[in-house]
Amino acid sequence: MTTASPFDQAIALQPQADGSFLGHTSAAYGNMVGPFGGVTAAQALNAVLQHPQRLGDPIALTVNFAAALADGPFTVLARPARTNRSTQHWVIEVQQQGEAVLTGTAFFGLRRETWSADEHAMPPVPAPSAVSLAQNPPRVEWVRRYEMRFVEGAIPTEWDGKDQGISRTRLWLRDAPPRPLDFASLTALADVFFPRVWRRRPVLVPIGTVSMTVYYHADQAQLAATGSGYLLGQTQAQAFRNGFFDQTAQLWNEAGELLVTTHQVVYYKE
Amino acid sequence: MTTASPFDQAIALQPQADGSFLGHTSAAYGNMVGPFGGVTAAQALNAVLQHPQRLGDPIALTVNFAAALADGPFTVLARPARTNRSTQHWVIEVQQQGEAVLTGTAFFGLRRETWSADEHAMPPVPAPSAVSLAQNPPRVEWVRRYEMRFVEGAIPTEWDGKDQGISRTRLWLRDAPPRPLDFASLTALADVFFPRVWRRRPVLVPIGTVSMTVYYHADQAQLAATGSGYLLGQTQAQAFRNGFFDQTAQLWNEAGELLVTTHQVVYYKE
Numbered sequence: 001m002t003t004a005s006p007f008d009q010a011i012a013l014q015p016q017a018d019g020s021f022l023g024h025t026s027a028a029y030g031n032m033v034g035p036f037g038g039v040t041a042a043q044a045l046n047a048v049l050q051h052p053q054r055l056g057d058p059i060a061l062t063v064n065f066a067a068a069l070a071d072g073p074f075t076v077l078a079r080p081a082r083t084n085r086s087t088q089h090w091v092i093e094v095q096q097q098g099e100a101v102l103t104g105t106a107f108f109g110l111r112r113e114t115w116s117a118d119e120h121a122m123p124p125v126p127a128p129s130a131v132s133l134a135q136n137p138p139r140v141e142w143v144r145r146y147e148m149r150f151v152e153g154a155i156p157t158e159w160d161g162k163d164q165g166i167s168r169t170r171l172w173l174r175d176a177p178p179r180p181l182d183f184a185s186l187t188a189l190a191d192v193f194f195p196r197v198w199r200r201r202p203v204l205v206p207i208g209t210v211s212m213t214v215y216y217h218a219d220q221a222q223l224a225a226t227g228s229g230y231l232l233g234q235t236q237a238q239a240f241r242n243g244f245f246d247q248t249a250q251l252w253n254e255a256g257e258l259l260v261t262t263h264q265v266v267y268y269k270e
Numbered sequence: 271m272t273t274a275s276p277f278d279q280a281i282a283l284q285p286q287a288d289g290s291f292l293g294h295t296s297a298a299y300g301n302m303v304g305p306f307g308g309v310t311a312a313q314a315l316n317a318v319l320q321h322p323q324r325l326g327d328p329i330a331l332t333v334n335f336a337a338a339l340a341d342g343p344f345t346v347l348a349r350p351a352r353t354n355r356s357t358q359h360w361v362i363e364v365q366q367q368g369e370a371v372l373t374g375t376a377f378f379g380l381r382r383e384t385w386s387a388d389e390h391a392m393p394p395v396p397a398p399s400a401v402s403l404a405q406n407p408p409r410v411e412w413v414r415r416y417e418m419r420f421v422e423g424a425i426p427t428e429w430d431g432k433d434q435g436i437s438r439t440r441l442w443l444r445d446a447p448p449r450p451l452d453f454a455s456l457t458a459l460a461d462v463f464f465p466r467v468w469r470r471r472p473v474l475v476p477i478g479t480v481s482m483t484v485y486y487h488a489d490q491a492q493l494a495a496t497g498s499g500y501l502l503g504q505t506q507a508q509a510f511r512n513g514f515f516d517q518t519a520q521l522w523n524e525a526g527e528l529l530v531t532t533h534q535v536v537y538y539k540e
Contacts, residue, residue, distance in 0.1 A: 059514050060481040060535045062332040064375050066352035066359040081363065081370040082336035087480065087537075089336040089373050091361070093351065100351040103359050103375050105334050107481050107535070111512040114540050115471065119437055120508035167389055201385065210357065211330040211377050213483045215516045215535050217509040238390035238520065239487040239528045242381040244329050246485045246531050248518070250508065258509045261516050263533050265330045265377070265485050267357075270384050 029142040034068035036142035038191030047076040056110040063104040122252040128172040156202035167200035168236040178228035190262040196237035218259040226253040299412040304338035306412035308461030317346035326380040333374040356380040392522040398442040426472035437470035448498035460532040466507035488529040496523040
């Protein structure tokens with residue numbers, strides 16, 4: 001008998017007779033209010049991954065966090081809005097008590113081998129084994145589900161509000177315990193970065209991601225080759241403006257292949 | 271009597287009794303197949319902008335191009351999926367003959383003044399008046415609706431297939447004829463960049479944007495201050511992989527304020 005990993009337990013969905021999926025928030029991925037958004041995004045994607053009408057693999061996903069999920073069950077509705085010969089467009093909604101808590105869209109496709117190139121190269125960084133494990137006692141439970149080794153721009157230890165002039169963070173990361181990478185876990189990994197406004201100007205202002213987009217450059221073979229190895233994550237904001245900032249990020253595997261590029265816009269208060 | 275600009279004519283929508291909006295493709299923005307996607311994105315946003323239930327201004331928009339629009343009428347459905355105290359989540363669909371040709375989501379919000387900073391600074395470039403107007407005869411009609419002054423990485427003139435090692439383009443641009451900037455025109459301007467795969471490796475391979483996300487950092491006051499001035503656009507790909515590449519972009523006004531950051535994923539064939 002094997003025991004499912006906390007991540008597999010968290011994203012598990014039960015297909016319902018009406019075509020929807022039933023899920024449940026996971027205490028293992030608890031956040032300040034509601035669950036870690038990366039797992040909610042993975043759950044939304046998982047409804048498409050498990051859907052009997054699915055064609056191909058994820059290329060793009062956008063999720064919008066409409067409200068904090070309450071601890072408990074939720075329903076995922078995933079509808080194929082358009083199916084072409086080799087591509088498919090999905091509309092997704094997560095509901096609690098009949099109200100939308102997440103809206104989203106996904107684009108899936110069949111890939112063909114073409115001329116390819118990674119233009120955004122992995123920056124030169126020390127190997128994961130040469131970077132120490134983050135030791136800060138986490139404020140929230142979900143952080144314990146990831147191994148994080150900060151190369152640059154760790155979570156501030158002095159919340160002195162001094163403008164750092166830059167919001168970039170680089171870290172090695174993977175699931176804890178280690179788990180073979182798939183599209184669902186890659187989606188959650190795309191959201192592990194702590195909010196850039198805390199990095200740029202260390203003040204613990206309230207924040208919340210409102211929209212997140214993930215572009216999957218990896219195919220199944222690259223995921224399999226990456227296995228449970230580390231990913232290098234890099235993230236930086238482009239603008240902080242009157243209540244909202246954006247945050248871009250890249251995830252490479254140890255071989256230096258760019259697996260994901262992702263973007264989000266985050267609410268902040270002060 | 272005044273005549274509406276081609277852009278205003280293109281994005282005009284008629285509210286219908288059932289709450290949907292009726293639009294029509296515009297020959298002035300014709301592309302290789304169907305209309306310029308930037309105008310279709312602007313039309314989708316415009317349904318929310320004109321909606322009687324709208325709260326605040328656009329912060330994030332994602333549109334997915336599910337099929338090339340046929341020349342003719344289309345219907346835009348815009349539904350407020352969730353309205354919070356100061357934010358609102360929209361689900362959008364554009365249909366022709368009852369079939370989805372575009373799916374999308376939008377996030378609107380009321381802004382409050384907070385600590386703000388532009389982290390991605392405008393690169394040093396010559397002033398618009400010092401950069402010559404692109405003179406290439408355009409292959410498609412919509413290109414005539416924009417004034418483009420390439421600083422770096424213009425459309426290739428030799429399609430020799432040589433890998434350039436970089437896909438970056440920088441250009442000054444604005445509507446032609448000039449038109450005061452608003453959220454709709456800013457949305458279209460976020461999509462004017464020619465496909466990065468042609469820049470990186472000049473081969474005229476078939477391409478098509480499949481998903482595009484726009485983050486609006488500008489508020490109404492900044493749009494008004496920008497008026498009909500030039501925007502500096504910068505765009506670059508991060509990865510080209512087996513049929514799909516991504517493309518990130520920034521738009522600054524002449525004062526150097528970052529108005530928009532945007533991302534798209536594009537299909538390419540070879």
